[in-house]
Amino acid sequence: MSKKELKWLDAIAKVLEDEKKSLNYTEIAELISEREYRISVGATPANTVNAYINGDIKDNKDKSIFAKVDKGEYILRKFLDIESELITDIETTEIIIGKQLIIEALGIYWNRTQVLWKPNPDLFGVQQIGATPVNFSEQVGIYLLHDSRETIYVGQAIDQTIGKRLYQHTMDRFSGRWDRFSWFGFYCVSEKGGLTTNKKTYNELTIQQIADALEAILIESIEPRQNRKKGNTFSGIEYLQQEDPEIKKKRTQQILQELTEKI
Secondary structure, eight states, X not given: OOOOOOOHHHHHHHHHHHHOSOEEHHHHHHHHHHTTSOSOOOSOXXXXXXXXXXXXXXXXXXXXXXXXXXXXXXXXXXXXXXXOOOOOXXXXXXXXXOOOOSOOEEEEEEEGGGSOOSSSOOOEEESSTTSOOEEOTTOOEEEEEEOSSSEEEEEEESSSOHHHHHHHTTTSTTTTTOSEEEEEESSOBOTTSOBOOOOOOXXXXXXXXXXXXXXXXXXXXXXXXXXXXXXXXXXXXXXEEEOOHHHHHHHHHHHHHHHHHHO
């Protein structure tokens, strides 16, 4: 008999009940999928978990079964230490209604060979194993090209998408010099797996917020040895690369052709 799928709030509470400690919302989402508390998790399970918890805290305040103990980290209220310090209601509300984020989604050290290169290539990624794949071809933002030793190029994709800019680098002077790439996108992902391509303005960003975002991009992509932390207030969601299904299809066709020729 198949296991009954839990509602999101019940699944979140079950994970936190199992663990009896605070967890980051991405960890909660991964455990929900791993333990099959939910089978269908959509394209953005981590975002969904974060939204449900924050929504419950906003609606129920100190009567919520959840408590926030750090940025993106939650616990069942009954497991809270008496001396634990909670984020104030004002700060929690700020997070729920949406503090402007510069980087919404990112991919680190994606493999060039897992992309079928064409003028507008598909760039598939998943928020976690079992989530619905997202195509980041139309993403805009910052990208980096890497070889086996170092980052060789940093560029921006605003007027053209990241997919198109990367394709151009398969034919220009950098063509033979990179085997991996990283990207940092301004468009967020909807629960259904599409990109919200409405361009945002950042008129109210402070110099500190801009500096934090730039620091985070450099730390995440270059990984300097002396940095022991991620960039400040870096809230973008990282996506894991998935190979373009067309590559596997072509590989299978090639194998069949080779076997046919041998017969």
